[in-house]
Amino acid sequence: MTEAPAPESTSSSESAPRRVVVTGGAGFLGSHLCTELVARGWHVVCLDNFLTGSPANVAHLVQDPRFQLVRCDVTDFVHVPGEVDLVLHFASPASPVDYLKLPIQTLKVGSIGTGHALGLAKEKGARFLLASTSEVYGDPQEHPQREDYWGHVNPIGPRGVYDEAKRYAEALTTAYRTAHGVDTAIVRIFNTYGPRMRPYDGRAIPTFIRQALAGEPLTVAGDGSQTRSVCYVDDLVRGILALAESGHPGPVNIGNPHERTVLEIAEDVLAATGSTAGITFVERPQDDPTVRRPDTTLAQELLGWEPEVDWHQGLRRTVSWFERALVESA
Ligand code: NAD
Numbered sequence: 253m254t255e256a257p258a259p260e261s262t263s264s265s266e267s268a269p270r271r272v273v274v275t276g277g278a279g280f281l282g283s284h285l286c287t288e289l290v291a292r293g294w295h296v297v298c299l300d301n302f303l304t305g306s307p308a309n310v311a312h313l314v315q316d317p318r319f320q321l322v323r324c325d326v327t328d329f330v331h332v333p334g335e336v337d338l339v340l341h342f343a344s345p346a347s348p349v350d351y352l353k354l355p356i357q358t359l360k361v362g363s364i365g366t367g368h369a370l371g372l373a374k375e376k377g378a379r380f381l382l383a384s385t386s387e388v389y390g391d392p393q394e395h396p397q398r399e400d401y402w403g404h405v406n407p408i409g410p411r412g413v414y415d416e417a418k419r420y421a422e423a424l425t426t427a428y429r430t431a432h433g434v435d436t437a438i439v440r441i442f443n444t445y446g447p448r449m450r451p452y453d454g455r456a457i458p459t460f461i462r463q464a465l466a467g468e469p470l471t472v473a474g475d476g477s478q479t480r481s482v483c484y485v486d487d488l489v490r491g492i493l494a495l496a497e498s499g500h501p502g503p504v505n506i507g508n509p510h511e512r513t514v515l516e517i518a519e520d521v522l523a524a525t526g527s528t529a530g531i532t533f534v535e536r537p538q539d540d541p542t543v544r545r546p547d548t549t550l551a552q553e554l555l556g557w558e559p560e561v562d563w564h565q566g567l568r569r570t571v572s573w574f575e576r577a578l579v580e581s582a
Pocket of ligand 1: 275276277278279280281282299300301302303304305306324325326327341342343344345346347350361365383384385386440441442443444445
């Protein structure tokens with residue numbers, strides 16, 4: 253782990269490698285972004301305080317000269333010497349278990365942290381992309397959710413710390429665009445799954461896989477009729493980078509529009525793991541959204557993006573990763 257060094261060349265010639273700062277780069281999504289960016293030839297500076305992420309998520313990159321891992325709390329300051337072409341702001345607790353345990357850190361990283369990341373983009377003349385969320389739509393009264401829907405959020409409900417932090421972050425990003433001329437983009441990410449999710453992060457898919465692999469019954473909230481639209485992480489990364497490479501400000505929904513009930517997801521996890529432990533029904537958390545499905549027309553029209561990874565294929569890949577991770581951690 254290092255202080256972020258200046259790039260080898262300060263030349264702005266077209267052949268110089270492009271340099272990107274990824275905040276929260278040691279988290280689930282950030283680590284997949286860093287991996288893909290390095291593979292595409294970018295020089296990547298990953299800033300993370302490991303609050304909910306881990307250096308292990310980017311261990312496969314640390315020997316690569318194009319990758320730097322810097323321990324940094326983006327609510328304190330963000331300082332990166334040298335040129336920067338792109339800032340991807342992904343730092344934030346993201347799962348309900350995390351942000352309910354870390355309410356103040358969640359609000360601070362969405363507000364102060366976003367301000368610092370935007371300040372870096374402004375200083376460097378870089379494009380800035382905010383990782384926003386479908387949670388800005390709250391418990392939606394329009395379905396599916398288009399980008400022009402304003403949302404239905406309870407600011408003092410338990411999820412308010414996350415939803416309102418992201419809504420503020422969107423407003424701040426928009427203000428830097430209009431007041432300072434920063435080239436900004438906002439992506440509204442819908443539920444995503446894949447390797448490197450944490451088994452205890454509280455989200456349905458890793459919880460179900462962990463329970464199934466341990467031979468425990470899967471705990472479905474309520475009667476399981478609430479829906480989720482889940483996107484495999486590789487599809488999401490492709491969509492985010494397409495938006496980053498475009499000049500579009502967004503917001504743009506990126507997610508898989510195929511809607512499934514939580515009960516169907518649980519049944520598919522049982523099938524994919526071969527578990528016979530069955531399902532048990534538990535109380536549904538307050539403010540748990542009833543329906544959630546992105547309208548991805550804008551992503552298709554602007555970016556030519558649509559998800560490609562079939563649910564059963566993505567689930568098999570995720571289960572395989574969890575099986576390996578559990579063996580390695582045993
Ligand atoms: P994650 O918890 O795995 O990753 C977040 C990363 O941010 C972690 O590595 C954490 O240590 C880091 N971090 C948190 N606070 C920080 C701070 N103050 N300074 C520096 N680093 C900090 O979560 P994720 O699922 O990878 O989500 C990443 C981003 O995408 C978040 O902004 C989240 O709101 C957004 N998002 C994710 C999903 C999803 O389905 N995973 C959906 C919508 C939005």
